[in-house]
C-alpha cells in the first residue's frame with residue numbers, strides 16, 4: 197500500500213472504532229440484499245483487494261465470476277459495478293434520473309478543485325447550468341463549426357510528423373516519472389493538435405508552438421496529476437469520510453491538495469484573466485468563455501468572482517474556469533491517446549494497415565488529401581477507429597456515476613449514495629458480444645460498400661461505450677470523432693510508419709498490446725506509454741501536398757486573426 201503514509205496509517209487506527217459503530221448502524225438500517233461480490237474485511241471492505249490506480253483487470257475477473265452486476269465496499273463506500281451493456285443501459289439510461297450524479301473523490305474534487313470541476317459536480321443546479329452553457333459550444337450541432345479548425349490543424353500535424361521523421365527513434369527520449377511526455381517525442385505533436393482544438397473552442401487561442409509552450413505543458417501536468425489524484429481509492433480520506441475531520445497536521449493530503457488547487461488556478465484562472473483583460477481592451481473573442489462572459493456582462497455580471505452560481509443563475513468565475521478547464525482536460529489526452537493507440541494498432545497489424553490504405557488510395561487517390569466528404573466512402577477506416585476505441589478505451593472504467601436514490605435492480609438493492617461504475621472494459625472484452633475480444637479486428641464493424649456508423653450513442657443506436665452513458669454522456673464525442681476521422685484519414689493517406697528494429701534479432705520493436713501494464717498507463721485515462729516510431733511521406737507527391745497545405749494553413753490563420761505556427 198505505497199499510497200498510505202505513516203500518518204494516514206496511524207489515523208486509520210484512531211478511526212477504526214468510529215467506523216465499526218457507523219458500519220453496523222448502516223447495516224441494520226438496510227435489510228435488503230446487495231448484489232453479490234467478493235468478501236471483504238470488516239470496516240475496510242475490499243479496499244486492499246482493489247488496486248487503486250489500475251482496478252480494471254481485477255474488476256473484469258470479478259465480472260466473470262459474478263455476472264452483470266457485483267458489489268464491493270471501499271471502506272464505508274458501496275461500489276456497484278455494471279459489467280454488461282444491458283445492466284448499464286437499464287440504470288444509466290432508462291433510470292438516468294436516479295443515476296446521473298457523481299460521488300466525487302473528496303481530495304480531488306472538494307479540495308483540489310474547490311468543488312467546482314464539472315466532471316465531478318453532483319446532479320444539481322450547478323452541473324445542469326454548466327453543462328447547458330457548454331452545449332452551445334460543443335454540442336452536436338455547434339461542434340460542426342469547429343471543422344475548419346480541425347481541417348487546418350490536421351494539415352499542421354501532418355507537416356509536423358513528416359518533419360519529425362526518425363527523431364523519436366534516434367534520440368533516447370524517456371517519459372518523466374509522472375508520465376511527462378518529452379516535447380521532442382512525436383506524441384507531443386499529436387497532443388499539440390488535440391489541445392489546440394479544445395483551446396480554440398474554449399478560449400479562441402491556438403497552441404501554435406511545439407516547444408516551450410507554457411499552456412500545453414501545464415495542461416498536461418494538471419491532467420497527469422488529476423488522473424492520479426482522482427482515481428477512486430487513492431486517498432484514505434476519499435474512502436473514509438471520518439478522516440476529513442482530522443486537523444491539518446494529521447491530514448497531509450489536505451495541505452497538498454490546497455497547494456494543488458492554487459497551482460491549478462494559475463492555469464485555469466490565468467486563462468480566464470487573459471480573456472477578461474482582452475475584453476476590457478475591447479478585443480472580442482468568439483469562443484465559449486468569451487461569449488459567456490459577454491452575455492454574463494450584459495446580464496449585469498461583468499465581474500463575478502468566486503465559485504458556484506450568481507443568484508440569477510450565471511456561472512461565477514471559478515466555476516466557469518473549471519468548466520472550460522474540464523473541456524481542455526476531457527478533450528486533450530483522450531483524443532490524442534486514441535490516435536497514438538491507432539498508430540500502434542497499425543504497426544502491430546500490417547495487414548490491416550495495407551487494407552485501410554488501399555481503401556483510402558482508391559477513394560482519394562494521390563492528388564489531394566482526404567476531406568470530411570470522403571467519410572461515407574471510407575467504411576474500413578471508420579471501422580479501424582471504432583475497433584481501436586473498443587480494444588483500448590481511453591477511459592477504461594469511464595467516470596463513475598452515483599445513485600441519488602435507493603433503487604432495486606434484479607431484486608438487488610443499490611443504495612442511495614453508492615458509486616456506480618459502468619465497466620467499459622468488461623463490456624468491450626465480453627466474448628459473447630465480441631468473439632476473441634483481445635484480437636484487433638476492424639472487420640467486426642465493417643460491411644463492404646456500406647458506410648460504417650459511429651454507433652457511439654448517447655442512448656440508442658450504439659454498439660460501444662467509450663463515451664459513457666445517459667445524462668453524463670461525453671459532451672465532446674462529436675468533436676472527438678471528427679478529429680479522429682480527419683487526422684487518421686490523412687495519416688493513412690500520406691504517411692509511412694515504421695518501428696525501430698532490434699539490432700540482434702532484426703525484429704521490429706513494437707509495444708505488446710496484450711501486456712496492458714507494460715504498454716498503457718494507469719489512472720482514470722489510461723494512455724499508451726511513449727513508444728518509438730519513424731515517419732516519412734509516402735512519396736514526393738504526398739510530401740509536396742503536405743508542405744503546401746501547411747503553408748496554406750499559415751495564410752488562413754492570418755486571415756482568421758490567429759497565431760501562425762512557430763517551428
Ligand code: HEM
Nearest residue numbers: 315526527530531594595662663664665668670671672676
Ligand atoms: C476519444 C475521445 C474521448 C473519450 C473516449 C471521452 C470519454 C468520456 C467519458 C467516458 C466521459 C464520462 C461519461 C459518463 O460519465 O458516463 C466523458 C465526459 C466528458 N467529456 Fe469526453 N471523451 C472524449 C473526448 C472529449 C472531447 C473532445 C471533449 C470536449 C470537446 C469532451 C468533453 C467531455 C465533457 C465536458 C465531459 C463531462 C460530462 C459531465 O460530467 O457532465 N470529451 N468523456
